[in-house]
Structures are given as structure tokens and as C-alpha cells.
Amino acid sequence: MGRTKTSRRSVTKLLCALALLLLATSAGAADKKPKLPSNDDCLACHQDSSLSHDVNGKSVSLAVDPDKFKNSIHGGMFTCVDCHEDLKEAPHTTTPKKVSCAKCHADSDTAYSHSVHANAIKGGGAIGERAPTCTSCHGDTHQILPGSDPNSKVFRANIANTCGSCHGQKFVTDAAGLSPTTFANYQQSVHGMAVKNGDTQHEIPGQLDHKTGNAAVCTDCHGNHEILPPSNPKSPIFKFNVPQTCGKCHNDVSQQFMTSIHGKAITKGNWQSPVCTDCHGIHSIKNHLDPKSPVAAANLATATCGGCHEGVRLTNDFGVAGARTSTYNDSYHGLASKLGSRVVANCASCHGVHNILPSSDPHSTINAANLAHTCGNCHRNASQKFAQGKIHINDPVSRDAGSVGTMWVRRAYLLIITLTLAGMLMHNLLIWRRKVLKRREMEARTVLRMSPRQRIQHAALLLSFFFLALSGFALKYPDSWMAWVLGSSEAVRHIGHRIAAVVLLSVGLYHVIYCIATREGRQLALDFLPKLSDVTDLRMTLLYYAGRSDQKPRYGRFSYADKFEYLALVWGTILMGVTGLVLWFPVLISRWLPRWWLDIASALHFYEAILAVSAIFVWHFYFVIFDPDVYPLNWAFWDGKISEHHLREHHPLVYEELQQAPAEAEPKAAEPESREEEPVAH
Numbered sequence: 001m002g003r004t005k006t007s008r009r010s011v012t013k014l015l016c017a018l019a020l021l022l023l024a025t026s027a028g029a030a031d032k033k034p035k036l037p038s039n040d041d042c043l044a045c046h047q048d049s050s051l052s053h054d055v056n057g058k059s060v061s062l063a064v065d066p067d068k069f070k071n072s073i074h075g076g077m078f079t080c081v082d083c084h085e086d087l088k089e090a091p092h093t094t095t096p097k098k099v100s101c102a103k104c105h106a107d108s109d110t111a112y113s114h115s116v117h118a119n120a121i122k123g124g125g126a127i128g129e130r131a132p133t134c135t136s137c138h139g140d141t142h143q144i145l146p147g148s149d150p151n152s153k154v155f156r157a158n159i160a161n162t163c164g165s166c167h168g169q170k171f172v173t174d175a176a177g178l179s180p181t182t183f184a185n186y187q188q189s190v191h192g193m194a195v196k197n198g199d200t201q202h203e204i205p206g207q208l209d210h211k212t213g214n215a216a217v218c219t220d221c222h223g224n225h226e227i228l229p230p231s232n233p234k235s236p237i238f239k240f241n242v243p244q245t246c247g248k249c250h251n252d253v254s255q256q257f258m259t260s261i262h263g264k265a266i267t268k269g270n271w272q273s274p275v276c277t278d279c280h281g282i283h284s285i286k287n288h289l290d291p292k293s294p295v296a297a298a299n300l301a302t303a304t305c306g307g308c309h310e311g312v313r314l315t316n317d318f319g320v321a322g323a324r325t326s327t328y329n330d331s332y333h334g335l336a337s338k339l340g341s342r343v344v345a346n347c348a349s350c351h352g353v354h355n356i357l358p359s360s361d362p363h364s365t366i367n368a369a370n371l372a373h374t375c376g377n378c379h380r381n382a383s384q385k386f387a388q389g390k391i392h393i394n395d396p397v398s399r400d401a402g403s404v405g406t407m408w409v410r411r412a413y414l415l416i417i418t419l420t421l422a423g424m425l426m427h428n429l430l431i432w433r434r435k436v437l438k439r440r441e442m443e444a445r446t447v448l449r450m451s452p453r454q455r456i457q458h459a460a461l462l463l464s465f466f467f468l469a470l471s472g473f474a475l476k477y478p479d480s481w482m483a484w485v486l487g488s489s490e491a492v493r494h495i496g497h498r499i500a501a502v503v504l505l506s507v508g509l510y511h512v513i514y515c516i517a518t519r520e521g522r523q524l525a526l527d528f529l530p531k532l533s534d535v536t537d538l539r540m541t542l543l544y545y546a547g548r549s550d551q552k553p554r555y556g557r558f559s560y561a562d563k564f565e566y567l568a569l570v571w572g573t574i575l576m577g578v579t580g581l582v583l584w585f586p587v588l589i590s591r592w593l594p595r596w597w598l599d600i601a602s603a604l605h606f607y608e609a610i611l612a613v614s615a616i617f618v619w620h621f622y623f624v625i626f627d628p629d630v631y632p633l634n635w636a637f638w639d640g641k642i643s644e645h646h647l648r649e650h651h652p653l654v655y656e657e658l659q660q661a662p663a664e665a666e667p668k669a670a671e672p673e674s675r676e677e678e679p680v681a682h
Contacts, residue, residue: 037090042080068143111226127175159217185284191216242275256354297346301328305347327392445643449636464503471497527557534560556653579605
């Protein structure tokens with residue numbers, strides 16, 4: 001028995017010794033386990049501002065500001081090794097792995113992975129390299145501030161600037177095809193200006209009379225981490241989601257819109273129906289009182305509403321009447337609006353703003369039972385009869401008494417006006433013709449001004465020039481009387497234009513040969529050459545007709561005015577000929593020249609035509625028609641002759657030369673009309 005007790009005590013002592021040995025071994029092992037670096041251990045190196053690392057050939061700073069890290073959202077919650085889990089000692093000899101925010105922010109990371117930004121990174125290329133990551137928006141990893149901190153990049157008032165750091169740059173256009181003006185447009189918008197002015201509690205002008213939440217920033221419409229393209233049905237800016245997105249702030253307006261004809265069409269999936277952004281704009285939304293706003297009173301008919309309701313697309317698809325803009329513009333309301341009236345009725349005045357309903361709806365402002373009240377908003381005490389009739393009075397599909405009556409009045413008066421003016425014109429032309437011919441017979445026009453060859457050239461030039469102008473401007477202004485004269489036919493216009501062009505160029509070529517090969521032509525060209533005396537003649541002319549001198553200018557065969565017109569004609573013919581041929585054969589020319597040369601040729605052709613036609617009417621027609629000395633017409637273009645009096649008054653040097661000619665030459669000068677001789681003056 002004693003031995004048994006002794007054995008038990010020995011075993012107990014042995015077990016205790018083993019336990020103590022095990023505990024001692026564990027304690028020793030624990031003492032040998034490496035201790036993880038603290039923040040102070042890391043900052044001992046990383047607070048050095050000169051510390052950097054080379055990444056893809058670029059020096060990246062590894063310095064961390066201890067104070068900023070301490071004040072960051074992570075500084076008070078984590079240690080360095082909580083994020084840099086692969087680091088076990090300080091200093092470390094290996095480059096730490098890239099930190100993943102998903103460890104703590106799994107939901108945000110999942111949402112971001114579906115976004116356009118993440119897809120851009122996956123796609124690579126120039127846009128992938130610059131697409132934003134977590135730190136692009138939230139700031140440097142070691143000094144991320146909470147969204148409630150005014151210094152945070154995701155603080156509400158700073159979000160536009162954060163997004164604008166990319167979306168205000170040109171590279172988003174070059175790489176992603178997005179507009180670089182998005183940020184600038186937002187800054188000038190009603191939302192951007194409210195944020196800029198610190199108006200976090202702003203009122204919606206003219207729409208809501210209660211206070212709303214903060215002014216909208218980028219994330220309110222696009223979301224934050226899961227930003228999706230507008231083509232994605234899950235995107236808050238997908239067309240059919242826009243009313244709900246805007247309704248987060250403008251709830252009352254959104255509810256009104258969804259009960260309107262436009263909102264119901266959107267509910268049915270009609271892509272053609274407008275939503276908020278179609279009328280108000282996207283990033284450049286402005287106050288409706290701003291003249292640049294698409295919903296400003298003056299812009300509603302001409303641009304915003306007219307964009308859909310002027311054409312025939314809605315008529316063909318849904319039976320909605322078109323020509324709304326043009327018929328409104330022809331009404332008193334439209335005409336007054338064009339003249340700048342700020343109180344005259346516009347589309348919204350009658351149809352409503354967000355609560356637009358079809359006229360068949362009893363609640364519609366243009367329902368027959370409600371028209372008197374609608375008109376009474378501007379026309380006090382308007383009766384039911386006052387409201388009868390069509391506002392769009394020239395509507396071609398209207399069959400009401402006012403529209404039908406107006407149509408017949410218009411037709412009758414167009415006939416009356418045409419017949420009356422035609423009769424007056426024929427009456428006066430008959431009188432004018434007789435008086436002109438009688439005056440022509442009374443004048444002793446014996447001096448040859450233009451030879452037959454010169455008159456033929458002049459006639460061909462005259463006819464081809466004016467047909468070119470008529471047919472050319474008919475293309476530029478297809479709704480003008482010029483197109484009507486040509487039967488509003490493109491075939492007549494372009495064939496006739498080319499025929500006239502060939503005639504003009506042929507006359508020009510013949511004139512060159514005429515001036516080289518004939519004595520008459522060579523003399524003509526020499527007489528047209530500018531001289532220093534032309535400058536003196538111009539000065540004397542201005543002084544004489546301004547009443548500052550009694551000395552009348554003395555011209556020879558051609559005055560400075562004749563020479564200027566002739567040289568302008570030569571230059572214009574060459575320029576119009578060259579540019580016209582370029583436009584006539586664009587495919588052939590494009591074999592040697594880029595396409596944009598055709599655009600330059602078209603501009604030169606058009607503006608030179610304006611200059612030429614204007615010069616003919618202002619300059620040439622004055623000297624041959626409206627000059628009191630020749631009115632109503634200088635007949636030299638017809639028979640080539642002028643009177644001796646005209647020669648003495650307008651070409652005194654030539655007249656004196658004829659008077660001093662030898663006696664044997666006098667009989668020839670006395671009878672110039674009986675022979676085909678060289679003209680003495682032009």
C-alpha cells in the first residue's frame with residue numbers, strides 16, 4: 001500500500017515536470033516569433049521626402065506625411081501592415097505588392113468592376129492608362145479623407161472638380177470620343193453655379209416653391225462606383241431612367257411629367273418621346289429665364305419643341321400634326337416673339353410645361369372646354385368664342401372655318417396682286433418704251449462707241465453672266481424667286497449653268513485672241529492699261545463733284561472707272577472660270593488635290609459671284625442707266641453710237657483730238673455711221 005502511494009506521487013511529479021517543460025518550450029518559441037513593424041517603424045523611412053521608386057521609367061515618391069496619414073480615414077483605424085500584408089519586417093528588402101481596396105470595400109470594388117472606368121482599364125490603350133482608379137477619385141492612399149471632410153476630393157462640393165480633372169481634358173476626346181466641354185458646360189449650368197455659390201439649399205426657379213436637397217453633382221446622375229454608359233438599361237442616365245433620376249430632386253415635376261403625353265409614351269417604350277434632358281439639355285442645363293436656355297420662351301418654338309413637332313416624322317408614325325414651328329412663327333404670337341416680346345405666348349403658355357396632355361384629355365389646357373381659361377391667362381375676360389379657331393392658322397391639315405376662310409382669302413389676293421401688278425407694269429413699260437425710243441430718235445448719235453465685234457462680245461458676256469448668277473444663286477437659295485424662275489428644277493439649273501459657263505469662257509478666250517490678233521483689239525488693250533494720270537483723274541473727280549473744285553476732270557478714251565471695271569472683269573472671269581471648272585470636275589481634281597480644296601473653291605466661287613453681281617448693279621448700271629447724262633439708257637450697247645455732246649462731256653481729250661485732225665480726215669469723222677471703222681472712243 002505504501003509502495004502504491006509512492007508510485008502515484010512519482011507519476012504526478014513526472015507529469016508536472018513535463019508540463020513545466022512544455023510551458024517553458026512554448027514560451028521560448030513565442031519569444032522567438034518576429035514582431036510586425038509598427039507605423040512608427042515604417043514612417044522612420046517613409047517620411048523622408050526624397051524617398052522614391054522607379055516605375056516604368058518614372059520616379060514615384062514613396063514619402064508619407066505622418067500628420068496627413070494620422071488625420072486620414074485610415075490613419076486612426078489601421079496600421080501599415082493591415083494593408084501591406086506581405087510586409088513582415090522593417091526595413092523591408094522586397095517591393096510590397098499592390099494593395100487591394102477590395103479587402104475592406106468588397107461591395108464598392110464589385111460595383112466598380114462593372115463600370116465604364118474598369119472596362120476602359122481592361123481594354124488597355126491610351127484611355128486605359130488614364131482611366132481612374134480608387135485613388136484617382138479618393139486621393140492619395142495614405143491621406144484619404146472621409147466624404148464629409150471639405151478637403152476630400154469626394155466632398156460634395158468638390159465632386160465636379162474631381163470628375164473634371166479628366167472630363168475637362170482633351171484626351172477624353174482623343175482616346176474615348178467623349179466631349180471635353182462636359183465639365184465647362186456643367187460649371188455654367190444652373191446646378192454648377194449653385195454648387196459654386198455654396199447654394200446647397202436651392203430653389204427650382206419657376207417650377208417648385210419648396211426647398212429641395214443639394215444641387216445636383218456628377219454622382220447624383222451617373223452614380224459613384226458603378227458608372228454605366230447611357231446605352232446600358234441599368235444606367236441612371238439610360239433614356240427611360242432619366243425621369244426617375246431627375247425625380248430624385250425634382251419629384252413633383254417628375255410626377256407631372258410621367259402623367260403627361262410624353263411620360264406615358266416613355267412608359268410604353270417610345271424612344272421618340274422626349275425626356276428631361278431632351279428639352280433642358282444634359283450638362284449645360286440653364287435657368288429658363290436665361291436667353292441661352294433651350295427652354296427659354298424665345299427658343300421653345302424655334303428649337304426645343306420644333307425639333308420634334310415641325311417635321312413629318314411624328315405625323316407618319318403617330319398621326320401628330322407637323323409644321324408646328326412654321327405655323328406658330330407665322331402667327332401674331334410667333335412674329336411678336338421674333339421682335340423680342342417677352343410676354344407673348346409660346347408653346348408652353350398654351351400646352352403646359354411638364355403636364356402636357358393631348359387636346360382630347362379633359363385635363364388638357366388645350367381641351368375645347370379649357371381654352372377660354374387658357375387664353376384668359378393673357379387675354380383677360382376671354383370668352384369661349386374668343387378661343388374658337390386655330391392658333392396655328394396656316395396649318396395645312398386644318399379644316400376649321402377660320403383656316404378655310406384664310407386659305408381662300410390668300411388665294412384670291414395672290415391672284416389680285418399678281419394681276420394688278422402685272423397690269424401696272426405693262427402700262428408703265430408701254431409708256432417708258434415709247435418715251436425712250438422718242439428720245440433716242442431726237443439725239444444726234446453719230447460717233448461710233450463700240451464696233452460690231454465688241455457689241456457681240458458684250459452681248460454674249462451680258463447674257464451668260466446674268467444666267468450664271470441666276471442659276472448659281474438658285475442653288476444656294478432654292479426657296480427664292482430665282483429658283484422659281486428656273487422652274488425650281490435642279491436639272492434646268494445645273495445644265496443651264498454649265499452652258500452659260502462655256503459661253504462665258506468662250507467669250508473670254510475669244511477676247512484674248514481678239515486683243516492679240518487684231519489691230520482694233522490691240523489698241524483696245526493698250527487704252528485699258530492703267531496710267532499714273534488715272535490717280536490724278538480720280539482726285540479731280542472727287543473734288544469736282546464734292547464741290548471743292550471748279551476744274552472738271554478730263555478723260556481720254558477710257559476713264560479710271562472704265563479701266564477699273566475692265567480689269568475687275570478680267571480677274572473675275574479667270575477666278576470664276578478656274579473655281580467653276582474645279583467644282584465641275586471634282587472627282588478628276590481630287591486625284592491631284594485633297595478634298596478640302598473643293599471647299600475652298602466653292603467658297604471663292606460663291607463670294608466672288610456676290611462681289612461681281614453687286615459691282616454690276618452698283619457700278620456698271622449707274623454709268624449706263626442711272627447717270628442723269630445717259631438716263632434712261634445708254635444705247636451704245638445696241639448700235640454702238642453716242643452723241644457728239646456725250647463725247648465732248650465725257651471724253652474731252654478724244655473730242656479735242658478729233659477736232660484737231662487734218663482736214664482730209666474730217667469727212668471720215670463726219671460719217672462714221674456709214675462705215676465699219678474702228679471706234680474713236682469706248
